[in-house]
Amino acid sequence: MPSKVNPLDLVKRIRRGDQAAASRALSIVVNDEPASELLAKEFFKSSGSAQKIGVSGPPGVGKSTLTGRLIGHYRSQKLKVGVLMVDPSSSISGGAFLGDRLRIMEHATDRGVFIRSLASRGMIGGLTYAIFGAIHVLETLGCDKILIETVGTGQDEVEIASVADTVLYVTTPSMGDEIQAMKAGAMEIGDIFVVNKADLAGKDKAVADLRAALGLGHSAGQAVKAWEPPIVATSAKSGEGIPELAKELDGHWKHLQKSGEGRVRLKRQHATELQFWIQRRVIKSALDRVTDKILEDMVSRKTDPASIGRKLLK
Amino acid sequence: MDKPLRVLIAKPGLDGHDRGAKVIVRALRDAGFEVIYTGIRQTPEMIAAAAMQEDVDAVGLSLLSGAHLTLFPAICKELKKKGLKDVLVFGGGIIPDEDIPVLKKAGVDGVFGPGTPLQTIVDYLKGKLAVAK
Numbered sequence: 001m002p003s004k005v006n007p008l009d010l011v012k013r014i015r016r017g018d019q020a021a022a023s024r025a026l027s028i029v030v031n032d033e034p035a036s037e038l039l040a041k042e043f044f045k046s047s048g049s050a051q052k053i054g055v056s057g058p059p060g061v062g063k064s065t066l067t068g069r070l071i072g073h074y075r076s077q078k079l080k081v082g083v084l085m086v087d088p089s090s091s092i093s094g095g096a097f098l099g100d101r102l103r104i105m106e107h108a109t110d111r112g113v114f115i116r117s118l119a120s121r122g123m124i125g126g127l128t129y130a131i132f133g134a135i136h137v138l139e140t141l142g143c144d145k146i147l148i149e150t151v152g153t154g155q156d157e158v159e160i161a162s163v164a165d166t167v168l169y170v171t172t173p174s175m176g177d178e179i180q181a182m183k184a185g186a187m188e189i190g191d192i193f194v195v196n197k198a199d200l201a202g203k204d205k206a207v208a209d210l211r212a213a214l215g216l217g218h219s220a221g222q223a224v225k226a227w228e229p230p231i232v233a234t235s236a237k238s239g240e241g242i243p244e245l246a247k248e249l250d251g252h253w254k255h256l257q258k259s260g261e262g263r264v265r266l267k268r269q270h271a272t273e274l275q276f277w278i279q280r281r282v283i284k285s286a287l288d289r290v291t292d293k294i295l296e297d298m299v300s301r302k303t304d305p306a307s308i309g310r311k312l313l314k
Numbered sequence: 315m316d317k318p319l320r321v322l323i324a325k326p327g328l329d330g331h332d333r334g335a336k337v338i339v340r341a342l343r344d345a346g347f348e349v350i351y352t353g354i355r356q357t358p359e360m361i362a363a364a365a366m367q368e369d370v371d372a373v374g375l376s377l378l379s380g381a382h383l384t385l386f387p388a389i390c391k392e393l394k395k396k397g398l399k400d401v402l403v404f405g406g407g408i409i410p411d412e413d414i415p416v417l418k419k420a421g422v423d424g425v426f427g428p429g430t431p432l433q434t435i436v437d438y439l440k441g442k443l444a445v446a447k
Contacts, residue, residue, distance in 0.1 A: 020397050023369040031317040094318055095343040101364065102353035108360040115367055119318070119348045 007035040011042045014140045019114055022141045026116055029133035032280070036133070043136035048266060050082075050139050051253045052146045054164030056126065056189070059152025061170045062196040065236035067147050068104035071113055073246045074145050082138030083115040085149040086127055096120075100149060114141060125159035126150035129280045132163065132273040161189035162272035165265055166252045168245075170194045171210070173202035187213075190229050192248050198233040198241060207231050226259050227252065286312045319443050320370040324352040324361040326389060329379035334406065334428075338374060341432040347439070358385060362392035365401060371443050375405040375422075382409055383416060390421035402442055406430070 005024065013021035025043075029036050053070070055063045067083060074081045085100035098117035107113045120128045127150060128134075138146050150160050161167055169190030193214070195206045210231050230248050234241030256262030289312050297303045323339050325332050332354050342349045350368050352361060365373050373393065375386055386405055393401055404424040405417065414425045424438055 020366055023367050027369045089318075089348075090343060090346075093344050093346045095346040096318070096348045097339055097343045098348060098350045101368075102351055105353055105356065105360055105364070108352075108356075108363045115364075117348075117350050117368060121318075 007038050008042070011039065011140065014137065015046075015142070017142055019111070019141070022114060022137055023116070025137050026134055029137060030118065030128075030130040032130070040133055040136065043133070043140045046140040047136045048139070050143050050146050051166065051249070052135060052148060052164045053249060054148050054150065054160035054167040055170060056150045056153055056157070056160045056167060057170030057194075058154070058175065061152075061172045061175070062236045063149050063152070063170050064100040064103035066168075066170060066194065066196055066234065067100075067149050068107065069234075069236050069239060069242045070145075070147060070246065070249075071104060071107050073242055075107070075110060075112055078112075079144040080142055081113050082141065082143035082146040083113065083149070084118055084131065084134050084138070084146070085115070086118045086120055086131070086151050088151050089119040089121050091122075114138060114143065120151055124157075126153050126157035127159050127163060129276045132269070132276060135163070158189050159272075162268055165256055165262065166191045166249060168192050168194055168249075170196050171206070172197040173200050173206040175206070191227065191252050192245070193229055193231045194245060195231065195233045196236055199235040199238060203233050207233055226261065227255050282313070318346055318348045319372070319439070320348045320350070320368060321372045321374060321439065322350045322352065322361070322365050322368055322370045323374045323376065324356055324364070324389075325354045325376050326356050326358060326361060326385040327377050327379050327381045328355060329377070330354050331378050332376065334378070335374075335376040337432070338376070338406070338435065341436060342439070345436040345440075358388040358392045361389050362396050362398070365393060365398055366396045370401060372402040372404065372439060375403065375407075377405065377407040377409075380408065382407065383413055386417050386422050387420035394421075402439070404435075404438070406435075 010021050010025050014025060025039055028039060055067055057063055064085065071081050071083065087096055087098045087100060089096040096119035098119060101115060101117050104115065107115065116134065118128050118130070118134060123129050135146060148160065148164055150157065167189050169187065173195060193210055195203060195210065214229060232241055232245045232248055234245055256265065294308055321342055323335050325335050335351065339349045339351050350364065350370065352364055361373065375389060377385060382405065390403055393403065403422050404426065405422050406426040409425055409427060417425055423442065426435055
């Protein structure tokens with residue numbers, strides 16, 4: 001929908017908890033509409049106090065259902081919850097099927113929960129360039145906890161670690177042995193590991209494999225970690241393990257505040273936000289200038305990627 | 315590139331046959347829409363809340379049980395109650411011709427029966443939503 005509303009009025013309404021206003025602002029920010037920079041400046045003032053929880057892991061491990069369980073848990077404590085769920089955009093049509101929301105429709109009419117589905121819109125890494133803008137809207141809306149579900153990840157999607165305060169890495173009993181858990185990449189970024197679908201056979205072995213891989217010891221030159229990532233077995237289907245998981249999430253949040261690690265992470269988040277902002281603008285303005293003529297010149301070898309690329313970046 | 319249009323596909327009522335809804339989801343995705351699907355057995359309140367939070371341009375309703383005369387108008391009313399006056403509402407399923415004028419009067423802009431070519435629905439949405447902008 002096109003926006004005809006006054007942006008500052010929108011900010012006021014969002015601060016009062018108006019979900020419709022937040023929804024409109026999210027579109028403005030995500031679509032980079034003209035009012036987005038003005039809004040972003042206002043929203044940034046309210047940012048930095050909610051716990052941002054990343055929910056990451058391979059497709060089909062139960063991230064959405066687990067997210068639904070966490071919403072239920074936080075709502076039982078009367079906390080306000082914001083949820084951002086990212087699914088991939090098609091590289092062919094630009095369209096997307098945003099299918100996470102249907103797993104958590106039981107929270108649809110709860111006024112203390114705001115859920116928004118986002119398409120990755122060309123970003124690799126499990127998120128979308130607009131993720132920080134979207135988070136700031138939910139912070140302004142007064143959410144105490146913000147759950148961010150990534151695209152189902154492979155082994156290399158680690159962007160969530162530069163966006164969230166606490167990263168849940170979700171896996172299942174059938175995701176492979178300790179060798180998988182020793183690989184660099186997505187497995188390195190978990191602050192809390194979750195073995196979901198604990199109702200399936202093999203839970204204990206999966207937990208033991210993870211524990212073995214994580215407990216291989218500290219590498220030379222690495223400081224002793226102040227936070228050892230715990231492993232929690234859950235069944236999002238039955239609700240088993242959710243209170244334990246929530247306890248670990250609270251524990252990590254307290255650790256971040258007490259140890260000063262929270263400030264380190266916030267700075268890393270701001271660096272990433274700045275990076276996304278610049279990438280979005282620089283890449284977009286350069287790519288918008290790629291014409292068919294340029295591609296024709298490349299086919300006929302009149303120019304090359306380095307020469308034309310340098311010119312487009314000017 | 316223009317921003318993708320967003321559509322919520324919803325299944326109100328008690329029938330669990332959502333193959334039709336899923337075919338529409340797939341066709342719209344392939345036509346460049348961002349499509350959110352609510353799943354089956356949704357109340358009008360749930361559908362309106364999802365449409366509001368997702369800030370969609372259109373809501374598509376699928377219903378095969380015969381309760382469309384009750385549920386479609388109830389959803390249109392809930393959407394208006396949430397301030398979503400500009401959202402395009404369209405629907406499909408097993409809907410007798412004589413019911414279509416009643417639904418249109420209640421706020422359902424387009425009704426598409428079985429056998430409608432997918433391209434017809436894509437063109438309808440693109441045409442209607444382009445005008446709205």
